[in-house]
Amino acid sequence: MAEKVRLSSLALTLSAVLCACAGPATPVTKASPETPIPAASGMPSRLYTHCGIKELRVEDTFFIAETPLDDGQGNPPPGWGNPHQDGVVTVSGSKAVFRDDNGHIVTFLVRPGATGFLNICS
Numbered sequence: 001m002a003e004k005v006r007l008s009s010l011a012l013t014l015s016a017v018l019c020a021c022a023g024p025a026t027p028v029t030k031a032s033p034e035t036p037i038p039a040a041s042g043m044p045s046r047l048y049t050h051c052g053i054k055e056l057r058v059e060d061t062f063f064i065a066e067t068p069l070d071d072g073q074g075n076p077p078p079g080w081g082n083p084h085q086d087g088v089v090t091v092s093g094s095k096a097v098f099r100d101d102n103g104h105i106v107t108f109l110v111r112p113g114a115t116g117f118l119n120i121c122s
Contacts, residue, residue, distance in 0.1 A: 042090060043088065043091070044086070045058075045087055045098065046085070047084060047098050047100075047106075049076040049082055049084060050083035050121055051074050051119065051121035052068060052069055052070030052071075052076055053065055053069040053070070053076060053077075053080065053106055054068045054119065056098065056108045058089060058091055058096055061096075062110070062115075063110055064111050065108050066106075066108065067106075069106065079104070085104065086100065087100030087104070095107055
């Protein structure tokens, strides 16, 4: 039951926090492989894709895409859901990897000390 509440909370947080396209909400923080976080394996996730694939939050840890993806117009690339893509996130050390049933794989790197998303998008 606690796991369902945690996963629901994660999905709600991703949806609620991303509510209006804007500039940086917090200072840009470089991703670092030095910051370890707890490992989580195969966590169901709903990745927010509306303005491209750029950021991810897992519990209280914020990540940035190693290679951000968009269509050049601030939307997800062809083949991605909009505004969300369901998949699975695996966290190991300072990396999070998102995978879905369509074969998409995106690697995210932790943003040490981050307390919010870099960009808020609707």
